[in-house]
Amino acid sequence: MEAGAARKELSAGMTRALHEGLVIPAHPLALNEERRLDERRQRALTRYYAASGAGGIAVGVHSTQFEIREAGLLERVLSLAAEEIERAGLSRPFLKVAGICGPTEQALSETELAVSLGYDAGLLSMGGLQGWSEEDILKRTRLIARRIPVIGFYLQPGVGGRVFSYTFWSRFAEIPGIIAIKIAPFNRYQSIDVARAVCCSERADQIALYTGNDDNIVNDLLTVYRFRRKDGQLVEKPVSGGLLGHWAVWTHAAVALLEEIKQVRQSGRVPLDWLTRNIEITESNAAVFDPAHGFEGCIPGIHEVLRRQGLLRGTWCLNPEEQLSAGQAEEIDRIYRDYPHLHDDEFVARHLEEWLR
Template structure:
């Protein structure tokens, strides 16, 4: 058994200050084999963009990497870890590994990730419809004995489950839980998590991150406030762990820094509400909610392909591609919101990132 890990004080402080953490895609060749050069280039892009971490082997990396015919789980974790080590960063940078499956599998994945130097396990609560809430909590406690845990509230439309407020209340008390990514794409369910954490004795030990790609700016600007035992308790969603931040990452880093300044100075402009809508409009094109998110991963790939970071938008599943009309929607938002992309930044760095 790998000895339990913990974050350094610098990592802990950075996590709670708020970080841009892209959900790392999978680079494939036309014959759907791993494109190692471009997989490394993606990690280099995120590091160069100023991201505060990467999340690997998560939904955007494609859950199929775990299937025996591909066997890419350890490989993609290792490639990303090597690039982070090679960068020799002088700032905190979190390596987060996606953890999936029943408890036995989840523990194996956590041990693999810990062995490769990963700092946190983002533990999926999806894909296990037979488990009760208590069984989910038992599984989380087990993984937390190996790696610090990021909880993950995944929307049901892409394989997640709906959990009760009471579940998140108990979840928040688990020692070893350092953060929760909220991605139910649902305001009520997001509020359940925030309220549960605020009622926990560990509320100051848990960092909240948005995974709600449909409401990024509002999530990051909102201060939640509850009266608990006669005291006013406030909590913010401090950063994002997002598939939407797997592209246009440089601009995401700038966005979060601007939002932090607004939070410090409490100077709010109505323009932020407009920006939230603009980003949500973009996300609708890329994530394809019009077709139940069928094209969400190919949508991410399409942006990276247009920028030259990926050769194509291929997925391991040959049936996974853009939906009808999605390419035209991506054209539309690209033209409508040119201030949101980082194409110039990518063009400047691409040759360097693609070097063997």
């Protein structure tokens, strides 16, 4: 790390958009039959997200396949996405988020790469650090946050995460440079820990809450957390938006969904049918993300939906063992049949040719 280098800060407009709420898809990886990068379709995916009205993308994260690092593809994949967003010439704020993972030295190297490529923030994974103390992880976070705005990530233990204490999140929220936390433990108790820690922090108004709880997306987005601090002050915070692998598919519909939810928030009244919509989206996520088999088919499931739309040619992953689980394709068939209002196939069909140029 360059001595004395200052952290890149978000613009006022981008900060405001982050707190108002954005759809941020976790960007998949486009491969050909030889399991090599398909640059044409990788670019097409980024064009799809930009055209869908998304407010950002997260690249180099789980949905992009962590194996891109061993395959030597991290820099190229980050570069392709940054280039396409620049070419899109968007007039709205658009947050470019780079996935950052690994032990401190690796995480710092990935941070410098992200900064050099013009990324706005880093989604800091805390997976794969088994045996690290909470203090060790906080020290690593402070170092990364000195160079790039950080989005924290509470990952569910079922896919490599771990349970953190309320004290950990309280200390995490006090770190300068933390701009948001993706809450994704798939657990109500642990989700509340993060929200309470942020609300009770001196930096509460500087940190946005984002859902990554694919099992509860709509309910999270309709929730306003309210906690009383020790000094008696009552603090409220909504879950502003989502940074989700689920939103890597049917993104145009997800953008419309979040805009509807924002209107409901403003009205102060939540119609009962939103509870039903929450279940519809959770069930569609189950078909794509494959919790029935411990999420083993989650990345191929994303690819399968994109393949059906023509954005990808196949469901290939860098790891040949990552494939659709038994019965998963049939479950996706059923979701298409039962919930046709959730997909955006017509939107994709209208623009696919121009995105593939």
